[in-house]
Amino acid sequence: MLSNTSSPLAARIGGRLLATALVALSLIGGLLVLEAPPLASAEDPECDVTDLGTLGGETQRLEATGRWTTEDCESAFRAGSDAHSYSFEVTETGRVRIDLLSSEADSYLYLLSGAGDRIADNDDGAAGVNARIERDLEPGAYRIEATTVGGRGRGPADFSLNVGYVEGCEPIDLGVLTAEADLTATGVWTVETCGSRIEATHPAYNYSFVLPAGGRVRIELTSEDGDPVLSLASPAGVIGANDDGAVGRNSRIEGYLPGGVYLIEATTYLQGDRQPLVADFELTVHLVDEVAAQNGFILKVEESLAPDVVIAGEPFVVDYRVGNVGGGDLPEDWFVIVYAIGPRAYADLEVEASETVWNAGASYHSSPELASATSTAIAPIEPIEVVLPRTGDSYVFLGAQLFQLVEDEGRYDNPGEFHGLWRNLRVLSGPIYGPVTVSVDGAEYTVEAADDEDGEVTTTVVSVADAEAEIEAFAEAKATYTAAVAETVLGGIFERPGLEGLWAADEALAVDIKNASSSTLLDIFAEEYERLIAESDLGEPPARREAIDPVEVEDFVLMVGNKAARQYASLAASWSALQEQIAGGEALSFEEAFALQAELAYAERILAPVATGANIVRAAREAEAGWADRRVVRMARGLAFEGACGADADERLDRFSALDAEIRAALPVFGYGVDAALCGALFVDGANSRFLARLAIESPGLTALNAPEVPEVEPVEPPPPPPYELRIIARLTEDGRVEHGVEFGSGFQILPTQRFLGTDARTGIWHITSEVELGGSSIGLVRARRLADGRIQLGFRDANGFNITPAIRFLPADLPVGSWLRSSVIEVPRPAAAE
Template sequence: MTFPLGRQYPLRIAILPRPAAARLLVALLAVAAVIAVSPAFDAALGQDEQRCAATALGQLSDPTAALEASGRWSTADCESELRPGSEARHFEFEVAAAGRVRIELTSESADPYLYLFDSDGNRLADDDDGGQLLNARIERELEPGTYQIEATTVGGRARGAASFALTIGFVEGCEIIPLGTLQPGTDLAASGTWSHQTCGSRIVVAHPARNYLFQIPEPGRVRVDLTSTNGDPVLSMATPEGAVIGANDDGGIGNNARIEKFLPAGAYIVEATTYSRGGLQPLAADFELFIRLIDELDRQLMPAPKVEALVVPDRVIAGEPFTVHYRVGNVGGGDLHEVAPIVQVQGYGPGSTGGFIRQWFYNLAVTESAWSAGSSYHTGDVTASGSSETLAGVAAQEMTLNRPGRSWVLVALFVLDEERRGVSYHSVWKHIDVIDGATFGPLRVRVDDSTFEVTAQSDADGEVTRTVTDLADREAAVGILQRRQAVFAAGVRSVLLGGIFDRPAVSRLEELRTGTVPVPGDPDFPTGPTPDSVRAALARDYLMSVTESGLAGSHSAGLLIDPARVEGLVLVSAQNASRKYAALASSWRNLQSRLAGGAAISYAEALALLSQLRYAESVLAPLIDAGELVRSARTDDEGWDGAVAEQLSEFAREATCFGSVRGLAGMLALADGADPAAALDLDAELRLALPLFGYLVDNAQCAIAEIDDENDQLLSTLGISPFQALQLPGYRFVSTAPADEPDPHRLRILVRVHEDGRVEHAVELANGRRILPQRRFLEADSQPGAQHSSSAVQLFGQSIGVIRSIRDAEGRILLSFLASDGAHIEPRARILPADASVGVWLRTSQIEVPPATPTLAAIG
């Protein structure tokens, strides 16, 4: 929907429409007329039994006077007719004139429950918690006559005796307020306040509401706006006879409501209510109501910014980023720059415990050349139209959905004035099915000497079931380890191999390798997919390249280092990297071809493929990019100060994840026969001679540091935990390089509870440094006994382990630490109480964690 521009409205950006609430509201409106003229009563239970004596309260006749009673529930009272086991008191009153009557039952120590009957004992209404806190409230239109009340409790006799108070009175302010006749150019307006005492809605009585009447003498398009700064407005419109015209929640700016309809001449009733029911309503929330006629010809000449298209995958895996493409534009007849200077685009998805959360947003400047009448801007070919174009800043975004099942994505466009207030709003949303892992199969895999068939299928709730069948004996049980190896191999084939050449880093390597001859023989690739395996391969490459370049010998001999020789070192290293990639690409294509012919992928092939891919993306890619930078600088008359300077700056920005010297020392320690002290001394000189050399080494190390999370994400989609990955043969790295025994890390586990119920984890070192793992939240709805592991706790580019937490049956969180060597460490003080304060970091007692070991990447 699009709204005319020009009038200013309050903007609360972090609000989304509630489609389910809107559908419920419309459904309730549809039965409102029936309820108004045809009340249906349920017969009370046990009418043949003798009802306990009722206390007569008298006649309700004065609109300003109330009937009151008080008493006490005790274990000797009459038992409730409808709530066995609960004490009850009965009352009777008369209504002299028809009107809206409110009955309130309150108690400071019990949970009241209220029933209303007619004089024949037929139940008319009941309520629990309709008042403030746990108190009960019934509010409805009553005709003259005699009525009976049962005042009882939810807790029953087990909760003991308790006092109560009962109040019955007419409700003021329920009348329909006439606003007059709507004329062109003149708005009708009203203002008011919602509170606990406001008359209840005629549709859902628990929600405070005001009703207004207006007339239009001629047919026309009418817009009704209901705004509030601290309430959540909801609008409904009907004819005086009860025919439903429309209902809306959040159709305006932010939380505000809006109805826009073409209406025939006549009278109409507008109900201004709020989404929050009485007990959840702020003590007081002010609102404003505006009703105006829209000139449709003028509307067509005004700007109309909209989200024109939205393209997202039909199905995604929980926790995995996916791309959101969209198209935005101005479909109206006026230029937007005449109205507002800023356009804001936002992306929303559901929160972890329901509701919604904004995942991204950005601002765009409105200029005379952008957002003119008829303009349209796309994020990619999938959303391009015949007249759309690109616009700087309008770009595809990444989003993540974490809960399996039916989900949604919404893209909203806000137009903001100079003070960042909302001028107009439009949004488009789409459903997405979220599954908790990769689906594939059936695929054939080999583990040792056995061939298995592996399938992974999801159900309607997004839960993936994986099946592994031994093709030699379909009825035979498959061992746990073989099952995991089979799932791993099938997953690597399905998730990685099929689209391996479409991955961004690999696609760029494909572009740059044209004409490259693969390296002969069997290249020295990593033996496993973990960071230390790749880091050890990089260390070997580094030491070999520096040695073969002659720079190590020159430096030892006291010769000054020429930057041109360092450039030569980078070029040779890039050429070797390109040839290595050519060999990898050839082997990947051969594997794809063989599998396409019906062959089975082996576990060893899958493990090698994952190892090679991690090496190519984290080591070979930056090496080849660095070689391109050297070539560009050498062909530019200004050298490194020319056009390549900006590219060099971008390359440097990708190499700032941790201290380079400390990271390099750890990397060199993984190489056999390395002299870390001499290598670090030479490295410092090479960086000074050619800064690109340092950026190259650090860039590769930063990319390697991300492998833990990448592996963890892949394993998660296959239903394999990081701890279970330890058992996969060949997965973890085993170093043969001797190393001094480093000191353990002294740290505390940190934990804090968020307002949405999620529990966040971190660690704090003895020196006060705080480390937050990438995956660090325990969801609010986690089940007792279910174990949660964070992603790797990284220190100087190496993982020292993961934080583990378990929620017990009492709602407490038990914390521990799984070190990279597999040691499970429990702090002495490690229990987070169920009633822990919100937003406060709490600390366990201090623990000693062994330094990073070669098994660290398998822990993830």
């Protein structure tokens, strides 16, 4: 279990320093019996105290048995519980364990000084609900109270009390740590393992080692099933402790240590009887070669950026800069996972090593805002989207971790190398703003949304004309909606990511958008699509023209983009006018806010994708490599991703389906833009609902204003259920009869109750089995008859009484005994089809 190297140096230094380290560790845990004011006293002249004797010398164990009768002495600490009191004397300093065991009661232990001052107590420290106290005791007199948790109401119960020194708790010498070899040890945590000197109910092992000269030391405690916790001490005191500092739940302590003797406690986060049945562990002490480490790959998250305030349930992005600050490249069979984690939230992305990625000194940023003098942007490094579900003060941790692919073994190795940065943030149930004045149906209201300490947002709406007036629910919903649009949408509308790529043409073209529903956006898109096709040479049927020239499609995409720019110019001018209106002190009306939301939905979901397509065409024409240019390819992939929602082509575009397919074939970017617009329109209804939900608006009237049109659907008779596909099976039994049944494609067989064709069956006469039942209903029966040449013919009669003849239907005259033979597949109508 233990790899041990003798330590002459430790012997020369002597046990004094090691003992000092143990004392330091114990002091930190607060486990030594020190003089202090008594917390409680167990003096009770009516209770007898049984003397267990002296612990020490030849007597290493004291025992007693007893019974709680429900009529015993009252516990000094637990009212209504029987108690038995014992005394004993310790003559030799040592680790003492006291167990109170009972199979009938839930035991509870108290340890007291000889004067009756309470030292410690325990419930469930041993296996099950038994009690245990384990401590380092100095010579002196002690007392024990043995009582129960449940009290006298649980009835009488027998118990046993054991007091004894714990063997094997002394530190195990690992030897001298050198650069040539690690120091290692293995062990198993069980309920019988010595208790930790910091948390006595947790099993622990103690190890010592000698560091001849100062150096950087890495100590790792790993376990597949346990939850390791490490502590490190020296004669000067406790140096540090760690839980989960290595991979997963494993622990690690790493740092520079001066030469000397050190003590390690290897314990577990889990209490003794809560360990898994197998809780093996391995301890490794390693002297780090600092020069080699500095010349290797060193992963660092250099900076992270996240909003200070976010909305619960809404995605936000975490940007970062991550790099290799070491002197060595990352090997090509390694990769880095960059991840963001928060309460009930996790997201990550993978960045593989290559000849140009993760080289020494490399640094990568996900946003220009975090760029350094030497960092670059690469495709895999992107902002990470996170959603935090709960309100209140919260956090997000941005980390990066190394992995190695071990192809031969089909697994990943994680050396535990990771780094990350914390960011504190606040999660609110909705946006906060105001107070702001808005206009609804000719009346003005002041609206304010404020949060409490738990992040819950409350919105108040007050009439400007009469602060005490009661406001009708629909008017209050409209006022809240209008205020939110004014404060959270209009102010920063031109900085929205959804409008990226759009530009305003010199000549504006007005567009009428009645609401922000999917049906409205799709109607406008279809009308514009048809109009643009008609204006181009692409409108001729493909069957009556030569193959479509990709350059011609590029011109068409540019024309569509220019029209989008003209419409956007009109929308942008309207939004700017509203901004000026509010800046001048005039209130935003509900009608203006509702129109703004509809215009914004059209701009982001319809105009932006087609404008992006035009930008890609323009970039390809300007690039020396054309469509093969890396930037162009990246832009095209991004647009393709936007259109990868799986939306089917809208029925409004059905008559252009053949032409659409030809145009897509000639220039895929055209299709990417169309698909992205369809996807944008498809998901707008959900976005409208979420906007109301984040404002805590529950108004059927307001919801109905953006409701999509639902076309009337004529009832369609459902198709009949598909038939069962099965085979008839038959085999010869040892008594000469032939057994019959059916078998489905999955191998599932059904054998009717009456299924044997006798040896005396007349030639040429059909015989039938009993019903073949599936799911409580009959699907038919098997037919069979003997032929004059000795063969057997198979058939099936369905539940409607129709005979079904398989293509392969004859069994040979010389049937093998015991082997199932099968017909070809037949289709049998389901019972519903037979009604």
